[in-house]
Amino acid sequence: MRRVLLLVAFVLASALPAAAQYPERPLTIVAAYPAGGMVDIVARPMAESMKKKFPKGVAVLNRPGGGGSVGLAEVVQAKPDGYTVILAPVSTLVIHPQLNELPYKTPDDYEPIMNTIAFHPxxxxxxxxxxxxxxxxxxxxxxxxxxxxxxxxxxxxxxxxxxxxxxxxxxxxxxxxxxxxxxxxxxxxxxxxxxxxxxxxxxxxxxxxxxxxxxxxxxxxxxxxxxSDTPTAKELGWDAALGTWFVLTAPKGTPAPVVKYLHDAAKAAIEEPSFVTLMKNRGVDIVYKTGEQSRKDLWKEYKDHTEILKRLGMIKK
Amino acid sequence: MGPLEGIVYGFSVALTPTNVFACFIGVVVGTLVGVLPGIGPVGAMALLLPSTFALHPATALIMLAGIYYGAMYGGSTTSILVNVPGEAGSVVTLIDGYQMTRKGRAGAALAIAAVGSFVAGTIGVVGIMVAAAWLADLAVRFGPPEYFAITLGGLVLLSRLTGGSLVHAFIMVAIGLALGTVGMDSISALRRFTFGSVQLSQGVDLVPVIMGLYGVAEVLLLAEEGIRRASIATVRLREMLPTRLEWRQSAAPIARGSVVGFISGLVPGPAAVLSTFIAYAVEKKVSKTPERFGQGAVEGVAGPEAANNAATAGAMVPLLSLGIPFSPATAILLGALVIHGLNPGPLLISQRPEVFWGFIASMYIGNLMLLILNLPLVGMFVSVLRLPQHVLATLVLLLCLVGAYSLNNSFLDLWVLTIFGIFGYALRKLRVDPSPLVVALVLGPMMEKTLRQALFLTRGDIVELVSRPLTAAILILPAAALVVPPLVRLLRRGRSVAGDRAHEVAP
Incomplete structure (x- = not known):
């Protein structure tokens, strides 16, 4: 009897569709900059605490080159199965595709999961x-x-x-x-x-x-x-407050439930007290934004940058 | 806290069982990645970084840095034994190191390399301990114009390291310089010579080029020569140790290499690689018998191997006293400290003395461990030569591939490795030395970048650029190197001609 039950259980388990249980494989977070840089410093503690939701593990993969665009280009072309995501700064997401020919052009060509942090020079x-x-x-x-x-x-x-x-x-x-x-x-x-x-x-x-x-x-x-003693440019009447923010991003076409799972895991990671303290000491703000909001803001940033870059003559005609 | 009190306090930190163990793990991993061709310290440090999160920051730093300087010990091993650099910083070592092996002096070369590394590492730590703050202030006095002068001078002085044909050297330099321009230009984000390829925008990395030119090329040669290559006579234990003459010949090169290396570490960029080229050039210049170089001169092993170790110590100076990373490896150390909640800078020494002094003390311990670890290993490593050549060749090729990929997790680097392997093989067949290409690939991008920055600084005024006192002083050296030897030759010829005439007249 026990043997039969085991057999039934085994058949049932193997008959379940493979996609039913996300995540069944380790997650790779691509950091499009070398180890030791700011992207790496944000990605690694996040990966550590996301392991709670990814029992098979979370790996940070440094894939530097081309101001982050090499890494992002690989991620947008990766299988949208939720096992490859990237932590990319806004410059990689919206400035580089305007300067060069890349497999992604606008914020509609990838799937922002959520915004993590922001800092200002x-x-x-x-x-x-x-x-x-x-x-x-x-x-x-x-x-x-x-x-x-x-x-x-x-x-x-x-x-x-x-x-x-x-x-x-x-x-x-x-x-x-x-x-x-x-x-x-x-x-x-x-x-x-x-x-x-x-x-x-x-x-x-x-x-x-x-x-x-x-x-x-x-x-x-x-x-x-x-x-706190340093005035902002805004206070002095000058409009200059561009920040750098890091968006956790997946390839376009990643299934919505998978994106939500990633989002929830990442949100828990940036709310972890140790992460908050670490960022505060670096002068970095935790800026949570949903994927949808991030996409909207990326579009705004995209258009703002178009103007500045044109003025500087950095955009190819 | 003065240096003496500091270091005593540091030892009290570094000698706790946890930190001694962390140091041991670090230097063992370092030796290993050093010995294995292609797999470098930067990749290994990045890989082990997450495992340090649970540790005390001092412990983490001790372990990660151990990998960095430990790799410089191991790097010479394959250079000497199989003519394949274990590390980018050990390319130069193979020139004379491998020749020593062919003469049955492999054990001696390995022992000298280990002792040289130990002496240099220790001198370097003393340097950090007593003069880090002062040296860091000195280092920032060098701005882009000075760095431009240094790289230009370096290119002139180092590109004819092994002698040989001037035309060949020029062609190699030209190829190296051209390769250095491929990819995204690091200051204006423009892509050059990428032909629309996103992959190519990361540029041509130094490590796969070196591993191709030396590692893969050597494997191809082995495959071609097969068993025809004269097998290296097995060495008896008594012959493992360097002779008294070899020790005497190595002492001064180790001392000079240590100084050269330490100073190179203060220059931003791939200091470890650069320092070995400089040390080799220095040894060849001061030697009374420069013709021995390339034939198995022990000085050609001792100098560069001391230099790359001292360079890793020198590179710690701007990191520890200013919190500024000058190289990818020290950037990882900085990142590790930041993830641990530290913000290293000039105040690290007073705010977190246990980290600062504990780390410095650990470098003494680590260097000693490496010496104890490496000397007995000499015998074991030499026995690698008894492996059948085809097994050895396969192993080397495999490690080169893994190492090249691990660098940037990039397939492009595998292509670069393969292409330069074939190219390196062709060069060996044509008896062209590829080292000027390596020098140009190291220095070219630095030279271009610093020239552009310098011209930004002077707003395009080239006269202002070369007339800065430091710049002018640095530029005189290579200029002299270019002008003086032909001039001397000319004068000598003139005099000997005159002498001949005098001779004719006299009788």
Whole structure:
């Protein structure tokens, strides 16, 4: 009798359709930037806590190249079975497809699951610089158009675009010196090779704490908790508050229940207290948005960027 | 806390059983990824990063860094034994290391490499301990114009490392420079020479090129020569140890390599690779018998192997004292600390002294472990040579493929590996040395980027660029290297001609 029951149970179990039980395989979260970078720093703790909902495991796969577009291009072309997703910054999602020919063009070509975090860059100078406030800096720049040099982590990054916005709003001109990332731009400002730097809050923090750098203005709507003494550009009447946000994204055509499962797991991960603390210390805000809302905002960002990029001559005609 | 108090405190942290064990795991994994061709420290560190989340940040850092410098110990092994670099930082080692093996001095070469690595690693840690803050301030004085001068000088001085034909070297340099421009340009996000391929926008990575040119090419040669290649005589235990002469010849190169390597570590970019080329060039220059290089000169192993270890120590300086990563490996260390809730910067030393000093003390322990681990392994590694060639070749090929893929999880890197394997094979047949290509591929992208940044800085003024005092000083060196030797030759010829005439007149 027991044997028969076991047999029946076995037949029943193997007769169930394979798709019934998502997730039955490990989840891969592609981080389209090298290990150790900000995308990696957000993706890895998320993966750790998402393991609760993915008993077979969650792996973070670093797939760097092309400003994240290599990784995203692979994900949009992957099987939409919910086992391959990507954590991608807004620049990868909406700026790169406007600069180059890619297998994805607009926010309709992939499936945003939810938005996770956002952060906004700041303008900083050396602690011993002669400009104590952003007004003094802007006045100096107005007096000598193009003479002051500002390091950014690369052309087309949110830091660079904020700087361009600030120049338009504040009616001044500085020379943008693009580096490839913080590892190169920060020594340039510390060594006095450039006059100022635009960088992420978490990157600047240890050097500000050590009184090597001083933040002048934040490119954010409201003051950042870590930098409560630093005014925002908005407060001073300049419209420059572009942020970087990371959207968890799946290939287009991923079944709705699977997207919901991923969404719920990811939402629980970003609400985990340890994750909240980690992000707060980095000057990063937890910004939860549904997939639908994320898509809407990506479209808005897409169109906003089209204008800036056109003005800078970065878009191919 | 001064350095002395600090390091005593550091040892109290690093010598706890947990941290000693973490250090041990790190250096063992490091040795392993170093020995296995293709699989590099960056991939291994990224892979093991999640397993450190539950640990104390100091423990995590100790383990991950152990992989990084441990790999530099292991990297020389395959270079010396089978003519395939275990690590990008061990390419130069194979030039003389493999020749030593063919002469039956494999054991000696491995022992010298291990001792050299130990000495350099230790000198490096002392350097970090006593002068990190000062060195970091020095490092930031070098801006894009200075880096441009350094890379330009490097290209001139290093591209003819092994001598040989000037024309060949130029062609190799040109190919290397051209390859360096493929992919997304890192400062303006534009794609170049990608021919519409998204994959190509990631560019041509250094590691699959090196593994192809040296690893796959060597396997192809083995396959062709088959059993015809003279098998290497098995070594007796007594012959494992370096002779007194070999020790004497290695002492100064190890010291010089340590200094060269440590300073290279302070330059952003692939310091470990670069440092070995510089160290080799230095040894060849100062040697009274430069003709021995390429024939199994022990200095050509000792210098570069010391240098790549010291470079990993040097690369810790900007990380520990400023929180700025100069290389992909130190970026992972930084990321690990951030995930642990630390924000490393100038205040790390006072805010989290247990992490700062514990880590530095652990590097002493790790280096000692590596020496103890590697010296007895010399005998075991040498016995690898007894493996049938076809087994060895298959193994190397397999590891190269796995290693190249693990780098960026990319199939493109496998294609690069294959293509450069075939290309490397052709070069070997044509007796063309591929090392100038490697030098150009390392330096080319840095040179282009820093030149563009420098011109942004001077708003396009090239005169201002070369007249910065540091830049000018750095540029004089390669210029002299280009101009002086032909000039001296010219003068000598003039004098000898004059002398000949004098001779004719005299009798």
């Amino acid at each position: 700041l303008l900083a100078v050396r602690e011993d610089a002669q400009w104590k406030t952003v007004q003094e800096f802007v006045n100096a720049a107005r007096a000598n158009p193009g003479k002051l040099r500002v390091a950014t982590p690369g052309e087309g990054t949110s830091s660079h675009l904020n700087l361009e916005q600030l120049m338009v709003a504040g009616k001044f001109k500085v020379t943008n010196v693009p580096f490839s990332g913080w590892g190169e731009s920060s020594p340039a400002v510390l060594g006095g090779h450039v006059d100022a730097i635009v960088a992420q809050p978490g990157e600047l923090k240890p050097l500000v704490d050590a009184k090597k750098l001083r933040t002048l203005v934040a490119f954010q709507e409201k003051r950042q908790v870590l930098y």
